[in-house]
Amino acid sequence: MRSDDPKLLARHLVPLVRPSDVLLAVGPAFDGRDPWAPPQLLLIGPGQPPGGVTATVGAMRWGTYSVAGGDPVRLGFWTSQELSAIAETVDHLALALRVPAVRAHFPHLDLGTRKLLHDLRRGDVLAGASEARVWRERLGLDQLHLYVASIHLRRFAARRRQAESLLENEDVEDAGWMLSECGAELLAALLATAGETNPRRHWHPRLLRLHKETIGADDTARVLRLLRLGPCAAGGADAIRAALREADRIHAGVLRRCPSLPDPSARSATVA
Template sequence: MRNDDPKTLARHIVPLVRPSDVLFAVGPAFDGRDPWAAPQLLLIGPGQPPRGVTATVGAMRWGTYSVAGSDPVRLGFWTSQELSAIAETVEHLALAARVPAVRAHFPRLDTGTRKLLHDLRRGEVLAGASEAALWRERLGLDQLHVYVAAIHLRRFAARRRQAEGLLDDGDVEDAGWMLSECGAELLAALLATTGETNPRRHWHPRLLRLHEKTVGADEAACVLRLLRHGPCGRDGADAIRAALWDADRLHAQILRRCPSLPDSSARSATVARNP
């Protein structure tokens, strides 16, 4: 058994944890990406962090600690107040998914917040199981993949419009770059349809390979072509327009794969065109 497995970590960290706290093991070592990566812990609690944890209320901080002679452990602290504020944003997201009038003010979840939600969803609870269950329910983590898909499809729609505008202006080079951005957004949305919510873009191609049987070989090949596409000679504009048509078809397939997404929230901003 590794000296940094969850049970060993819990035995040495739990004494720092108060009854109202929750301790998770998170990161690539515990969500299936890299079982040999350095462990990371995430602590949630009200007010000031417990003794031995360096953090300030209202600030998301990480520190590095050695536990019983093991390799250094990354430990992050989030206050209950911070999570309550995130829960309000998530509630707004859920409302925006149901009510068209709210979608004009679609809430924003930055990468750091989405990383936190992903960790809370996929992490292993080491202490405070009942509190962890309450937070997972309040944060709507069972629907996190739906929110992630909606966020990235909206971004895809915006980047697609930019690509079309650049082509109309004769700026083929920047349109090719924007096409790769369209591919990145569709890749994140496609992964979300499998339940994958990791927001780190550099992990997405590897995660696509892991989920290729679920998403389908054709869809995986299509999104990778979009990521790697670029302008090519005088035929570049036509090639990019053809690739945008492929992107639209992949967008429609993502909507079919994720029926929880309302069509109007993700489809309205994208107008498919024949190449």
């Protein structure tokens, strides 16, 4: 079995999957971002992985596994119990989007959880199709783009306030760095309006090019200028303030595309 052949990898692993398990092909090799990337498989099931799948590099969330004595496979494993806990958080997040009083306790989804939700939403189901449908519905993955956009808009609002505070204290260099962070958060929110929920920042510029037609040339150009301006902004504080006004235009564009999103700009937002 060749470790770079995803179909062979899946064929060796599928017989080991129990009826209650879900097996998906995920990652850049499967969604068109990078066909030359190593294949990745995501396994969801109760308790421990099934027999025949043994970890070779520690008890990692994502690790290299030996499948039925074959070549190593990049495999992620999550338990059904863990997904049930995530579903409760997602329910709270969905409520926070609708009920202002709940937003003071806005739920946190860490990077690993957002990556899992993205993979479960976009992955190619190799086994356990009915279970995969149940999890996709229970986790509200049809609304994942709204959750992601809301998270990044809140982070943008917090970083924008930090940039303003730094400018008031004449700390132009750090304000420039914070401007770059504003641009990164807005880029992720813009991608979410186009249905793109990949949380990995290093993919976002490439994904922006792929979704440029949907996002629009103006907002694409604006967010790229924010990312390029960074801490060495020519023109100092005045240039950074002008860039923040451009950021506000991008923020308004995100809200226009997703009118059901709450506007966190006038509220206190905790940096996640």
